[in-house]
Amino acid sequence: MTHHLPAGKAAAGPYAVDVGPETAGWGHSALRVLELPPGGSHTFETGESEWIVLPLAGSCTVTVTDDFGRHAFELAGRADIFSAVSDFAYAPRDARTSVASAAGGRFALTGARCTRRLPARYGPASSVPVELRGTGSCSRQVNNFGAAGVFECDKLIAVEVLTPGGNWSSFPPHKHDEHRPGEESVLEEIYYFEFAAHDGVPGLGYQRVxxxxxxxxxDVLAEVRDGDVVLIPDGWHGPSMAVPGHHMYYLNVMAGPEAERAWLICDHPDHAWIRDTWPGQPVDPRLPLYTAPETSV
Known part of the structure; x- marks a missing residue:
């Protein structure tokens, strides 16, 4: 398996990124990135997977048709992933889903093979917990839109991580590739990267597994740029390093065979001590880059 897929390497059909169990050689996790021109639309069958449609840039209408009827969700979206939390829509397995955008945009479809069919739903941006994780040079922001315990799915776990330029994210290195009840869960993981440019110069970072x-x-040591994907079936993953001057974004998609949908991780024993240093340091003052909007009354 090739674990680092530079931008364009995982493109297929209408998708700038199309990674799933068949192409990744694993059982559950999937990610597609759909780019639509103004007035564009795309329809797909969810099949045996559940999906969350998440705007990366732009707004759209998501229409889900299943045995229970037709459900339409208007997603306000955002200008880009460095400017705001986004609302999203959940499409269950065994349904037909359409994404249409009047102004065009880029949309992530995060997916996971599953067995239960849950109802189609709308996820408002105001309900997304924005977490500040780590301190000092390990500070990062996590938008927990599809985290376990936040939004109900059968198998899918998905979050966004924003790391200020010069910081280390996904650190200490950790893993989730063994079944150890209450301590560690088996989860296949996809990292999808984008970077903030500076004066028109594209950003970059580095990923270690x-x-x-x-x-x-x-075993991965990769320079990652806009649109790159890293597949992590197993192993210690981290750090994810953002070069100075360029904020780094990655979208994490996780799923696995566990009966319980939970993110249970094990820190690398050589580096776990770093967590003990966090209480003595301030959070990077650049964070949060933004917060979730307040619920309108």
């Missing part, structure tokens, strides 16, 4: 044991030997 290292082997975690026999049979779990994923």
């Amino acid at each position: 290292s082997p975690s044991g026999p049979g779990r030997e994923t």
